[in-house]
Amino acid sequence: MPDDTYTGPINPDPQPGEADVELYGYVPSAVLGVVGVLVFLIVLSINTFRWFKNRKTGTLSFYFFLAFGALLEAAGYGCRIASHNNPYKTDIFIVEFFLVTCAPIAFAASIYLNLTFATKKYPLGRSLLWLNPRWVLIIFIAFDLCTTVVQITGAGIVGISTSKSLSGESVSVSPQTGNSILEAGLAVQITSFGCFLILLTIAITRIPRLGGIPPVVDAEVKKWATTNCRKLLGITMFAALLILLRTSYRLACQVQGYFGYLNTHEYLFGLLDFTPVAIATLTLSFFPPSNV
Template sequence: MASAYPGYNGPINENPGDGEAPIVIYGYIPSRALGCVGAIIFALAFVTHFALFLRLRGTRVFQALLALGCVMEVVGYCMRIMSHFHPYKVVYYVVQYFLIVVAPVFFSAAFYLALSLAIRRLSYGYGHALLSFSPRIFVSIFIGADVVTTIIQITGAALIGVSESSSVRGRSPPKVTTKQANDILLAGLSVQSASFLAFLIILSVVTFRANQTRPATLPRKLTFLLIFTSLLVFLRTVFRLAETAQGVFGFASSNEILFALLEFLPVAVAVALWGAMSLDSILPPKAADHEVEKWEGRTLSMTGSNVGGL
């Protein structure tokens, strides 16, 4: 019977009940141990970031984004635990997929905000000279790109579920095939990967310019942590891209070890590092209000620096 589902090598549910699929959509029975470890680690990360949110007023939006992402991860891994005991239940798969895929969007947004705050805090306007546009515009562009690409991904994933459900239950073929739905998901991930790569390039350029333009030097701890954690999240995004490119029930999507190493671990390490070293403690000293107002929105040419604009 397994031959009826090309590429699928998991167990078969001979008599699906309400809300169940004839196959395990994961391609494997989710590990209870991984689900428990994920839920516990992200729960501890949430407590840490929520405590920092309450204690540090200057970086509350940053901490709120990390805390919200951690909550989504906790619920997502709890759903994987439920899937361990009820592997054919479609709702558990859908909820965990949605939450675990969307949560890193909040972490990415926090990274964008961290760089924006650092630039705005550099004294005497040199921070604004590092970009040819306002840091607020920078944050808006990248968050907007993440929102759009995430919607595309969720749409593609939902259409895959509809298509697979129709095919295994013998219903009339849906208007969008599984391959077409997977292509939609792949398009969303591709654009998101390109967008985050652009952020990494901007982050690298800003870091280089800051170190060349005195006194606009970004703290080394901040730049190291921001670059390292951004690369971790980018690694996770590239894994999702490769997973989707292989298609439904491909090796990457049907291998929980890869999920643990390239989805769970990079994101868990990233949020743990930001919990161990708060953003507030490594940001540049805050400039006086009159200095921020004086230099807000000025480009490099307006400051008279010899560093080129982006």
Template structure:
């Protein structure tokens, strides 16, 4: 048997020689060398959004919305390590896994904020407009996101291990796919629930919130779901698929939707746009935000 290593299958940057360090894979796991422009832009835009959200968090004392700050911090860490992959070592497995972990987990915190907003809207307009109590909505969907994200992280970590050991990453990719499929399903159920509520409460909705906020919130929900669908399609194609090997898809379907969603929720902040002191609001819920 030959002692030579098998040829690497995947992307190898012709302009960036592999350092072949102990933590380096034989290929660039991303499928391309990440753009430094995307990395820096991500850090800057999320930092500015975080500043805006933090200011409004304390101004309106909307502590229930603090998960957005956590999500933004995760995004910044993710794009810092993505920048390190771009300029320091695109082959390093640690950089890939860390950026993947933080960028994948961050939207879970944004989703939690979205679930909370729906709970508040239900409490503001009346529980009879929703088939499920707001507290149940909050915890069921947060739990679903936590489970799906944990599975995704395991899959991503195992992909990194498989690539660094030059093994077939199909099984880890299937684990990652399962987590994404579950997340896409649970978020779709949430969207149907939100549509149900929106139809039932349409007569009183704009008494408790600005119409522009409701539109911005709907767009943010769609953008977050678009990002989930992209990740699902990307993983279904496999590690060397078209979506996974062209950064333009990452930029347009992961980076941009999340950035826009975060800024929408910052410009139309619920602390400023949702009126929670109306006499008609049903606040006898036994749940404190």
């Protein structure tokens, strides 16, 4: 059974807009907050620059999603800095959770776009997918959006109901219910992303089809297409697995319980949430589709 028992400090004199508990399960580190802001501002700057530089390459949406996600992450880590001084503030916590939870949707969209770009950039690239590239974007982004709404709803229920319970107020929905909602959203998101990874794996196995078979196509063209597509999809797979690691960590937190060990120790958040997302976005930023 998940452990939703809160054992941390209690707010002795909650003011309006404050919870009775530390909603993060700990006092957020100002150092991690500053590092997060700086890293994602770098990602934002790189992709904003590339957006203007590559306006005629057909990859603008890739840079937009990376830059937009980085902006959300930077703002989210800014909220963690603010929460360092008052971890009981409900509005700051909600904004932080919303931003840090929504940002990976944009990063995932960039990953989906990399696969669709490969189908357009290389000769016979359409053979990489059995599904229309446009539907890849529509289906997986829709799943990400829906599951994120579910996650935010579940987290809000956990925080509010726990705070009310500790202050002696009656609650209509228990923290356990909120945790189950959050857990379900993460489970569906992982399943959806796993399906994308299957598509990506199939595409990688089909790379030898690119460019056709000599002498129908120039051997140099085929070599260029297969070599560069392997680089592009290899980078895409690396970034995707890092995002999957982050989401799996989030699910493990909820399976254990919102106020369990995994979710109430910030070093694990830094190691399994911040670090994978930071490495994935920096990798995508330094090795974009327009350069491969």
